[in-house]
Amino acid sequence: AQSVTQLGSHVSVSEGALVLLRCNYSSSVPPYLFWYVQYPNQGLQLLLKYTSAATLVKGINGFEAEFKKSETSFHLTKPSAHMSDAAEYFCAVSFSGGYQKVTFGTGTKLQVIP
Amino acid sequence: KAGVTQTPRYLIKTRGQQVTLSCSPISGHRSVSWYQQTPGQGLQFLFEYFSETQRNKGNFPGRFSGRQFSNSRSEMNVSTLELGDSALYLCASSLNPSGREETQYFGPGTRLLVL
Helix, strand or coil: CCEEEEECCEEEEECCCCEEEEEEEECCCCCEEEEEEECCCCCEEEEEEECCCCCEEECHHHCEEEEECCCCEEEEEECCCCHHHCEEEEEEEEECCCCCEEEECCCEEEEEEC | CCCCEEECCEEEECCCCCEEEEEECCCCCCEEEEEEEECCCEEEEEEEEECCEEEEECCCCCCEEEEECCCCCEEEEECCCCHHHCEEEEEEEECCCCCCCCCCEECCCEEEEEC
16 A cells, blocks of 8 residues: 655755755555645645656755655755745645545645744 | 636534535636644545546545536535534645646635634
8 A cells, every 4th residue: 555654844044055855655656756735724735746767856846855765755855945945835746546646745834933 | 827716715614503605716726625724633535526426535534525526626515514623624636637646736724613
């Protein structure tokens, strides 16, 4: 069965500091991996996705993630946190079945301290 | 192109009542998925529709049902509401229903409160 684990339900960083949100996956087939962001009272918005084309994936708002098969990880990073990055972030894995089935992690709330 | 829209945005019901939520996907998208989001359980998959057919269903009781119309709009219904059904219900649409790499586009959600 496919699953994702997000380490740390809450992460706090100072404005301008590195953002690192952790995601580990479990999949019996090559996974497709996604990071979504959710701002308060809004739906989810795609930040980036890994589809096996390149291990380092660049997304919107300066975020990027690196797929590491040996570590079964897909951590999200941003070099310098901005106040507007405060939100909840979800890692997700998509697996086969003839149609799309997506499993989301439990989410990590990012707090940015001025 | 307009995004995914969900109506209503907020809803208050009492236990035992039923509720119907509506979702209009992005134009041209034929796959619609529904999720329940709660602080305790996170995001849980409810079901997915494509061409008016339910193709996949999560682990929810039969009180939760849905349907999709010929124009791809979808509704979900919850009968005999329970307090635990209080949640944010998210709808997502996608273009290619068989693509694992396909991006889902989410609506703003309907926040349901059951009293």
